[in-house]
Amino acid sequence: MSDAAVAVRGLGCAYPGTARPALAGLDLELPPGALAVVMGASGAGKSTLARCLTRLVPCFVPAEVTGDVRLLGEPIHGRRVGELAGTIGMVFQDFEAQLFSTDVTQEVVFGLEHTAVPPAEMPERVARALATVGLAGFEGRDPTTLSGGEKQRLAIAGLLALRPPVMVLDEPTTDLDPVGRAEVLRTLAGLRGDGLTLVVIEHDTAAAAGADLLLVLSEGRVVGRGAPRELLADVEACAAAGIRAPDTCCVLAALGLPAPPLDVETAAERLRAAGATPKPPRFLPPPRPLRPPLIDVCGLGHRYPGGHAALAEVSLAIRPGEFLALVGRNGSGKTTLAKHLNGLLVPSEGAVRLEGHDVRGLALEELAQRVGYVFQDPDHQLFAATVEEEVAFGPRNLGLDPAEVEVRVAEALAAVGLDERDADPFLLDKGVRQRLAVAAVLALRPDVLVLDEPTTGLDFVEQQKMMALLRARHAAGQTIVIITHTPWVIAEYAERVVLLAGGRLRYDGPPRQFFADDELLAAAAFRAPDVTRLGRLLGCTPLSVAELVSWMPGRQAPCP
Structure with a gap:
């Protein structure tokens, strides 16, 4: 009898009605x-x-299910879930x-x-x-x-x-x-x-x-x-399997250095030993915004019915065309703040104004057309029988004529790259459901798009698709606000970072300065992307692998 805690031999699994098996010939053995x-x-x-x-x-x-699975040496075939x-x-x-x-x-x-x-x-x-x-x-x-x-x-x-x-x-x-x-x-x-x-x-x-x-x-x-x-x-093999390879491996592979380490400290030593010293350009401070705020948050406080104070004295202005990342530890108040932007929550103190008007005095249908909100879990938002019905629901509720509804549905589905109009939303992969939730909001043509953790639970390929979609919407003039815990998403896409800690505003500024402030990151218990941490050890603050590699001797200017 094997001493393995988990022993799997030839495991296969085929769901009814599927073209290929979900698992085929899988072997796995793990000791205690x-x-x-x-x-x-x-x-x-x-x-x-x-x-x-x-x-x-x-x-x-x-x-x-075929094959043999044993736990602690005992076969589980025929066992009930509760018995295990x-x-x-x-x-x-x-x-x-x-x-x-x-x-x-x-x-x-x-x-x-x-x-x-x-x-x-x-x-x-x-x-x-x-x-x-x-x-x-x-x-x-x-x-x-x-x-x-x-x-x-x-x-x-x-x-x-x-x-x-x-x-x-x-x-x-x-x-x-x-x-x-x-x-x-x-x-x-x-x-x-x-x-x-x-x-x-x-x-x-x-x-x-x-x-x-x-x-x-x-x-x-x-x-x-x-x-x-x-x-x-093996960066190429990772990409082929839908895995985002570690930043350290990507940097060393791009520079032709073998056997890249996974930790940034060792990677920095390897780069120094190879004479790879980055020479970053001089970064000018970002220009001061000139346009008036689209959304003004003034002294916002929120206390939930049980007494928990989630926000206190938060003030910030969001201007047209910004790409803003709302960050902070779990429970710091990010989602609570975001839900005030379109009236899903009502302030306990302070106010939120949309172009000078308190959102508490605006009709919900008007708010929905100005500030769209995509939930963290798309399944909390989707309910229709088909993709087309899901996207058409909002425009129809606005009383638009059928021709205009069709125009908006086609426009929104094209924007997110979906053409399966008759598909059941709940049979789609999570990444596709996430994009469908975005399409349902885009059909209302909001000025501001707020997304709570838009890349959560997605593989790297799906994350790239989602962020490419948001970058395209931003390029088209939409204001984007994302809540995210993913450091590389913040570094590579956001133009502005708003940090909450304990329900209070702790930082509001550009990503590069945010990730360069080690004291602030430590106090907020936040972590920079590995490529940024690697760069910091080498005397610079890159926001992406491409940027750091481009600063190495003999390389060209940073990619846009």
Whole structure:
């Protein structure tokens, strides 16, 4: 009998009505205490692997499953999901679907009560799990009042408290801020010391850096298996698999230097040793804005019904044609601020004005046409039976004639690159659903487009498509406001950064100055992109790999 904690042989999975299997001939063996990271583009089979390991497929999701899966040496074929609860646990990609209790403590206790954990042990397990994910002090909070990142931490805490010997986490850090993401990844890596075996599905290569094994999937098959340092160094192979290669690997590969390291400190040493010293141009301060504000936020404060103060004394002006990134730690007040911009929330103090008019006095249909809002989860926004009906809903509600509705639908779908008018929105991939949600808002032709985490849960190719769409809308004159935790998105796309911390405004200015202020980043617990951190060690502040490479001796001027 194998001593492996997880042993998979020839695993195949085919869903009814699909042209190709979701998994084919997959092998995997993990000893106790191992950490494996699974990566690949959307549709590669990552989540299907997780569901097969936990028997959610085929017990709850019908599929033909072949091959052999063993946990702790025991075959799981024919076992019910509940029978495996003490052996394997999972945090879902849609973590909000796991939360249902009335307070944070009960959310964590629920699993303990249903796995026969002695009551005397529960308080210590709950306290340790919440402290581990940074939620100490949240015990009495209603989960529905938490930010997206805080909810994700709570879902992880529920699994940590159970302590099953095998843990599967499907994109467990998608909604976390950079520092929170690093904390959770360190926590998961530390669980190996207790003999726990972890299978982590991720799009972020930072999750793989400390793993024992990296498994790369493409169209249901393993296309890469081995040490993360070796696989991630192959920039072209990463791109082919829909993975954004680490910045350090991209920089050294562009300069023709072999065996790139994953950490920025070692990469900086390698570049110095190779004589690669960047010579950045002199950057002039950005010109002062001349146009009057489109949106004016004046002394804004917001307190939720339970008493939680989410915003205090926030003031800023958003001018026509800006591309603004709203950043900060989970729970800093970003979404709360964004929801005031189009009247989804009403200020407790202060005011929000649209071209001088208090939004509280404007009709909702007028606001919807001026300030469009795309939710963090597109499924909170989509409801129609077809793509066409979804995009047409807003214009029809404005009372537009059918010819004008058709013009707007065609215009919006073309803008986001969708032509599947008759498709069911809920059968589309998340990246496509995200673009559909944007199209539904674009059909109203708003002056301002506000997007809450537009790249969350998307693979690198989908992220690029989404950001290219927003750049195109910005070039067409639309004002763009995005909430994001993704440092490279901020650095490469935003023209202005607004940082919130503890519900207060801490920074408002250009991205380069933001990422160059180490003291500010530390105080706000934020993290610059790896290429920026690498550049800082070499005496400059690049915002992209292309920019840093272009500053090297013999290279041309930065790419626009």
